[in-house]
Amino acid sequence: MYYGGFDITFIIFVLPATILAMYAQFKVNSTFNKYSRVTNAKGLTGADVAKQLLAIAGIYDVQVEAVAGNLTDHYDPRAKVLRLSQSVYGSTSLAAIGVAAHETGHAVQHDQGYVPLNLRSSFFPVFNISSKIAPTLIMVGILLTAFSTSQFGILLLEIGIVLFSAVVLFQIITLPVEFNASSRAIEMLADHNILSSTELVPAKKVLSAAALTYVAAAIVAVANLLRFVVILSGRNRD
Helix, strand or coil: CEECCEEHHHHHHHHHHHHHHHHHHHHHHHHHHHHCCCECCCCCCHHHHHHHHHHHCCCCCCEEEEECCCCCCEEECCCCEEEEEHHHHCCCEHHHHHHHHHHHHHHHHHHHCCHHHHHHHHHHHHHHHHHHHHHHHHHHHHHHCCCCCCHHHHHHHHHHHHHHHHHHHHHHHHHHHHHHHHHHHHHHHHHCCCCCHHHHHHHHHHHHHHHHHHHHHHHHHHHHHHHHHHHHHHHHHC
């Protein structure tokens, strides 16, 4: 659907979502950088906090390791390894403490059998395959139906949209997992006096900024799905 040489579906659906995603990424980077220069009063590193919170939760079979990169922190439930980036693992900043506690929150979720996390883990193979195949099928389908009616192109577009729906679902399932991990992180940091009430404020800001990136990713996925559905509808009418 073009008007004056512009793809209207992209402008209506995807462009606003993309701008939000760019803002979210800017926000998380700027917030993390700001509070990465503010150290915690106890001099604890991100690794110290992760290990301490794991012990408090009674989790002794999860390893804490350093991983290359910046903000590449994640918890691997299959390997039971909590990996902290170089800017978090050995850092004593409030930003690092917040991120380390958040990832520990995922380990606690796993240990307690948090349903949304289990659902996301089970759904990950489907997401992984769909995210690789769907864009190609959709692109080929759009190209084949751009200038002429092609039933094969329509079929590819339909299959691609179904597969891309799995990507959208995965992004939506991710939201409660991430929000819950952040709320667990703040609660653990407060309840066990790891951070003071004053120090908790910057940690919350870092995690709130990070949460926005997940919201933005979900919105971008939904926006793209809507765009593809509109394109398919237009091709079917033609």
